[in-house]
Amino acid sequence: MTSGTGYEPAAHYDRVTEAWGLLLGDELHYGVFDHGDEALDVATAALTERMVQAARLPDGSADGRPLRVLDIGCGSGAPACAMSEAHGVEVVGITTSAVGVETALARAAARGLAGTVTFEQRDGTANGLPDASFDVAWALESAHLMRDRPALLAEAARVVRPGGRVVLCDLLRFRDIPFAEVRERRDDFATLRAAFGDAHFASLDYYATGLTDLGLEVEVADDLTQATLPTFDRWRANAETHHDAVVALIGEDGHRDFVRSCDILEAFWRDGTFGYGIVAARRPH
Amino acid sequence: MTTTPADVESTVKDFLTSIDKLPEGFTADTSLYADGAELDSLETAELSATLEDVLGSDPYSAGEMPETLAQIQAFYAAASA
Numbered sequence: 001m002t003s004g005t006g007y008e009p010a011a012h013y014d015r016v017t018e019a020w021g022l023l024l025g026d027e028l029h030y031g032v033f034d035h036g037d038e039a040l041d042v043a044t045a046a047l048t049e050r051m052v053q054a055a056r057l058p059d060g061s062a063d064g065r066p067l068r069v070l071d072i073g074c075g076s077g078a079p080a081c082a083m084s085e086a087h088g089v090e091v092v093g094i095t096t097s098a099v100g101v102e103t104a105l106a107r108a109a110a111r112g113l114a115g116t117v118t119f120e121q122r123d124g125t126a127n128g129l130p131d132a133s134f135d136v137a138w139a140l141e142s143a144h145l146m147r148d149r150p151a152l153l154a155e156a157a158r159v160v161r162p163g164g165r166v167v168l169c170d171l172l173r174f175r176d177i178p179f180a181e182v183r184e185r186r187d188d189f190a191t192l193r194a195a196f197g198d199a200h201f202a203s204l205d206y207y208a209t210g211l212t213d214l215g216l217e218v219e220v221a222d223d224l225t226q227a228t229l230p231t232f233d234r235w236r237a238n239a240e241t242h243h244d245a246v247v248a249l250i251g252e253d254g255h256r257d258f259v260r261s262c263d264i265l266e267a268f269w270r271d272g273t274f275g276y277g278i279v280a281a282r283r284p285h
Numbered sequence: 286m287t288t289t290p291a292d293v294e295s296t297v298k299d300f301l302t303s304i305d306k307l308p309e310g311f312t313a314d315t316s317l318y319a320d321g322a323e324l325d326s327l328e329t330a331e332l333s334a335t336l337e338d339v340l341g342s343d344p345y346s347a348g349e350m351p352e353t354l355a356q357i358q359a360f361y362a363a364a365s366a
Binding site: 177180182183186189190193198 | 325350
């Protein structure tokens with residue numbers, strides 16, 4: 001084993017969480033723009049709502065008890081709190097980031113959710129939670145930070161009850177990138193790594209097939225690449241608006257890497273290399 | 286100029302050290318990937334560029350994908366033969 005580079009998700013997240021709140025918005029994820037001119041917070045809420053609908057949270061449970069949701073890679077806890085407030089669900093959020101847990105616990109306490117929304121420092125690829133103990137396993141934009149994706153899917157599938165669902169949205173890779181291209185564009189990829197950590201993208205089919213192979217029935221597999229494209233304009237605008245505060249948190253280099261990353265990712269979105277999607281699958285009874 | 290195995294070893298070790306991925310007990314037969322230095326594709330590309338910058342050529346750009354220091358040294362030995 002090696003001692004790491006600081007690009008691992010937990011170390012990276014600990015370093016950038018506060019700055020990302022300014023750059024990416026309070027929910028710390030992409031937005032889905034139905035019209036293109038919405039504010040970022042409207043679009044990020046729309047992505048969360050896509051997940052909520054895919055998870056069938058508004059349907060509740062058959063016996064009237066609160067649904068239990070495992071939020072894998074819970075970030076700052078905003079989506080967990082929002083889904084609990086909106087749908088009366090109990091949420092256990094897990095992240096490998098100590099700062100993420102601390103921030104999320106404070107958020108839940110401030111919103112009076114301490115009893116129903118909890119956060120723990122756990123690894124999504126080996127969560128240690130009991131089998132069939134959740135109605136929904138939810139991974140909002142966290143899968144790309146987990147190197148052992150088969151373990152992530154297996155663990156998510158393991159903890160959902162019969163009739164429960166695994167829902168996941170994330171960045172996607174639409175084509176293999178040959179080694180010669182990685183070498184040629186290594187500065188671009190290194191900039192992305194500096195800004196967003198050690199990320200690895202899979203295809204929509206990878207997730208859908210992986211969940212099918214685990215015995216789940218895929219209900220949703222949607223490409224959201226075009227709908228998420230305006231996110232980069234909003235992030236660049238935030239970087240300009242909050243320049244001084246962001247520089248104070250992550251330095252001039254961090255700010256520059258973030259803005260450059262928006263340009264690089266937008267180009268990859270437009271040329272069909274990367275994109276965004278959502279998958280939901282149900283464990284049969 | 287002949288590239289010696291020691292030149293290759295110091296270049297690879299310096300690179301792995303610079304990215305904080307030099308495994309304890311690293312030898313010429315330690316994997317550069319899983320269960321070893323755990324390089325990913327970007328780090329491999331960076332190693333490739335470093336070898337070319339320092340030694341004038343590199344096996345990855347020549348179409349080879351060596352998995353150990355010994356295999357990288359073998360590339361330069363063959364080129365010098």
